[in-house]
Amino acid sequence: MSETLLEVRDLVKHFPVGGGVLSKKTGIVRAVDGVSFDLHRGETLGLVGESGCGKTTTGRCILQLERPTSGTIRFQGEELTTLPPTAMRKLRRHMQVIFQDPYSSLNPRMTIGQIIEEPLKVHAIVTEAPARAERARDLLTQVGLLPQHAKRYPHQLSGGQRQRVGIARALAMEPALIVCDEPVSALDVSIQAQIVNLLEDLQGRFGLTYLFIAHDLSVVRHISDRVVVMYLGKVVEIADRTSLYEAPLHPYTRALLSAVPIPDPKLEARREHIVLRGEVPSPLNPPSGCVFHPRCPVAIARCAAEVPALREITPGHCAACHLA
């Protein structure tokens, strides 16, 4: 197995609810509650789960856009949670982000060229102004845009074009890791495929490592080497792509996968669907024991009493389930 680039251990992020100047704290949202995983250099790790399961918050904590409540994040051997602000600022160029919404992720008052050149200037990657402009044009070409797009403003581009600009901006810093926070969810299906292909192509060219956050299981299956499944702030299963999609161990993963339609009406009609009962419980007041037990089709008494640990069931395939 290759070198570990990122090591997340027991990551916890709690958001207080209420708790203004005069009012008391009324509760805690357990957005991320003890998440651990490793990310190896050069791989793509998919992070899936439904809305509100804490996958975006996990990404933001890794990028240090949110201060984690507890837990450790080691990136290239450095502990991020205790790093002083100046050192963190220098390190940031090695981990970049691509956002979900291409419409609000670019500063509307800056041209595409300025947006891409700014990090080159700030981090003194390219110090000469003409060379910076040249590098920006080169990056635009790399992501499938035209050099003359550098003079445009974001509102003059389409969603897919803007997402390409977002990718170029991330690439400008020559990062080792890119956190892709649902980079294709806001795009048309046809554009989604283009962006996913572009990301794969760039990974090959620049040796990038991706943490690919998404809720679209087929996209994740396509791009990921390994997949982490989250539910209500916890990791329920980690496995390489093939074993996760072919032999899921956790009942939640099985339910998720059964929700993916098969493009064959005969097969689809014969297939058994696992339909989960009820709603996702509130992260303000998560269930006791296994957080999935109220909706789990195979839950036993032990599930309500005891939190299942994430265990390695078969080599490289971990699940947090008493029955796995």
Next chain:
Amino acid sequence: MAVIPQTVDALTSATEPREGWRAAVGDFILQRPLGAAGAAIILLMVALAASADVLAPFDPLTTDYGAMLSAPGPGHWLGTDAFGRDVLSRIVYGSRTALMVGLGASLIGAVFGALIGVGSAYFGGRVDLVVQRVMDVFFAFPVIILALAVVAILGTGVGNVILAIATPMVPRCARVVRASALAVRETPYVDAARAAGFGHGRIILRHMLPNVMAPLLIMATAFLGEAILLESSLSFLGLGVQEPTAAWGLMLRGAAVEFAESAPWMAFFPGLAISLAVFGFNLFGDSLRDALDPRLRTQ
């Protein structure tokens, strides 16, 4: 996996779109005639101030004891004051004082207000709490009282009057800007700037400030008229611009106290100038707000 290097969407909109500012000005005049009238008054005032040396028939400071308190007539179109100074010339030169104080105060107030507002929103938490409570203290005073207090501390004179008038504007600007900046702070492009490791100063000045300019501009324009009025008020109270500088409020003060009945032109024309200027700035400011606020935009 092959990448599609230049896609259809990369090639569309390949022609450079042109910003039609001329069309925008034309639309503004057609759709908001009142605002255009306001703009015309402002332009007239700027023209007066710029060419005062050419336009004014007399020197505004020269006294002519042979023509004291003369009524409007062929020699002095708007009459003279108690020192025989030409009222028209003093009004023309007074537009310079009014514009200088108005623009100066608005600019200083807007700059400091914007920096405080954006900084407060960006840092958030305790910084925001403390800054906003300090602003609340400033808010507690009526504008004129606050301006008077600053003049009382700094003394009179054009420079100090500008600072005095800018002071009450700072908290008002800061509050409006903070509200917009709070929304901007949560946008992904600010997150992207933080994730790129940019410094606080760069994020505040390059990424947040340009995106809160619309409310700031409107505030500044609306405040211009008020600043002119405030300058006149301070001068009228004797705590603003000092004699013999030509200033509208000062002319009113000299006139209204003793000569309101015997020489009403001394008070009437500067009063009219103040009213017109404030009216013009307010009309323009209101229309500008309506034109720039998408929620108020018609059609």
